[in-house]
Amino acid sequence: MNNYRPEGAIISTYENREALSSLQGIEKAMQNGKILEGLAVMCDEELNLSVDLGGIKGIIPKNEVLYTDEQIKDIAVITRVGKAVCFKVIGIETAKNGKPVAILSRRAAQIECMQNFILSLRSGDVIDSKVTHLEQFG
Numbered sequence: 001m002n003n004y005r006p007e008g009a010i011i012s013t014y015e016n017r018e019a020l021s022s023l024q025g026i027e028k029a030m031q032n033g034k035i036l037e038g039l040a041v042m043c044d045e046e047l048n049l050s051v052d053l054g055g056i057k058g059i060i061p062k063n064e065v066l067y068t069d070e071q072i073k074d075i076a077v078i079t080r081v082g083k084a085v086c087f088k089v090i091g092i093e094t095a096k097n098g099k100p101v102a103i104l105s106r107r108a109a110q111i112e113c114m115q116n117f118i119l120s121l122r123s124g125d126v127i128d129s130k131v132t133h134l135e136q137f138g
Contacts, residue, residue, distance in 0.1 A: 030089035
């Protein structure tokens with residue numbers, strides 16, 4: 001069985017909450033390349049996402065929000081606000097106020113899933129998924 005779940009599936013798990021409970025847990029997740037989840041709470045004017053990590057600020061820069069070969073559309077970032085997002089911690093910086101800020105990458109989590117799961121799928125495979133919304137086109 002694969003370890004890649006739809007976004008929102010691990011946000012409430014003990015393992016995810018434990019990793020986000022302290023700076024040391026976040027650093028350990030970064031060292032181990034662990035995929036975590038948090039709630040995207042805000043999008044700033046530069047289209048960076050702020051993610052609730054408990055007591056530590058998390059930021060997903062616009063260029064790390066989505067795995068794509070095309071330019072990231074603003075709507076692809078804005079629509080993540082209020083939703084669970086998966087990510088890998090790619091760095092920890094110190095803000096001007098002296099507090100740590102975790103730099104996150106949803107793109108890195110998506111690349112890992114693509115390489116280790118999606119590319120192994122074959123016609124007829126059944127996978128867990130979740131419909132989050134429907135759009136009318138055409």
